[in-house]
Amino acid sequence: MELDLVDQHTSLGQGQVVLDTRPLSKGVYTVECTTGQVVLRSDRLVVQ
Numbered sequence: 001m002e003l004d005l006v007d008q009h010t011s012l013g014q015g016q017v018v019l020d021t022r023p024l025s026k027g028v029y030t031v032e033c034t035t036g037q038v039v040l041r042s043d044r045l046v047v048q
Contacts, residue, residue: 021047 017033029045 019045021045 019031024047026047029047031043031045032039033041
């Protein structure tokens with residue numbers, strides 16, 4: 001399942017990613033941040 005992300009940048013130049021988890025069931029998911037076919041980062045997402 002792919003979800004839409006909102007990429008927001010702060011005044012300090014650091015960014016944050018906002019993920020709407022409402023369509024997800026409770027559980028543990030793997031989230032990958034990619035650019036094209038390259039995985040930049042992979043983390044666990046826990047939805048309670």
